[in-house]
Amino acid sequence: MSKHSIGWLGTGNMGAVMSGMLLDSGADVTVWNRTVSKTEPLVAKGAKVAGSVAELGANDIVFVMVSASADLIAVTKGEGGLLTAERRPKIIVDCSTVSAEASAEVRAAAEEAGVAFIASPISGNPHMVAEGRAAIVTSGPKATFDEVEGYLKVMAPTVVWAGPGEECRLVKICHNLLLGMITQALVEVTALAEKGGVTRAAFTSFINGSVLGSTFINHKSRAIVARDYTPTFNNKMLRKDYDLGLGAARTLEVPMPLSSMVHQLIQTAIGHGFAEEDYAALYEVEARAAGLPLRGEE
Structure with a gap:
């Protein structure tokens, strides 16, 4: 160098x-x-x-x-x-x-x-x-x-x-759209398992030990289990990237049904007061919609 x-x-x-x-x-x-x-x-x-x-x-x-x-x-x-x-x-x-x-x-x-x-x-x-x-x-x-x-x-x-x-700009925005979609998928299946009587810790431990496990899911699942939304990347910043990504999709005429839905869920999390919290707080939106008691776990 x-x-x-x-x-x-x-x-x-x-x-x-x-x-x-x-x-x-x-x-x-x-x-x-x-x-x-x-x-x-x-x-x-x-x-x-x-x-x-x-x-x-x-x-x-x-x-x-x-x-x-x-x-x-x-x-x-x-x-x-x-x-x-x-x-x-x-x-x-x-x-x-x-x-x-x-x-x-x-x-x-x-x-x-x-x-x-x-x-x-x-x-x-x-x-x-x-x-x-x-x-x-x-x-x-x-x-x-x-x-x-x-x-x-x-x-x-x-x-x-x-x-x-400017190719890298689109790559990074696509990456961040995927972050949001993976997180929303994770909170949905975690809430489903939890509503059926399985602890968040047990469920996410299984996922992390399976073929679906990844560094990203491991980090986000720890935040979801503890309901610790200390921001690494907050909902307001993720919404900004979704605005950019959906704008690029309109320009390039690419349908983005999943991204559009997650965009609204991020907005819902912001509306519930989680603008400055980590986007793992998408779990809070899902848990409230599922009628789950909101409690932390070790």
């Missing part, structure tokens, strides 16, 4: 883990976050802190991890953004989950500013990323991907180049 100075913009739950992994690998990393206190654990690992977004432009490569399309546009094209600063990075790598339209807008602005742009959304919650179980799908110029691939592999064992444009 070649040696570059690295900037990291956005040190929330996911960004902190990913930038921390780069620091642990020996990379020279400067970080910026709107809430400065969130950078303190990274400073303890050796990170420097930029005083502004524009200051990050002094680095060779700047990674971005923000919550939404508007945020990406703001920190790149907006006043004081990476692309409007006096000093600009050679490469911007955006690891956020945003729309293909926003990504294309930033890519065009980056090209005009003489900056290469790579889209690299990551799959996995912060715990899975820290455990080395993440996957990254990337698209953009192949030569630029080759230059940053080594850094991406520090953060995820699986790194896939999907094409020269």
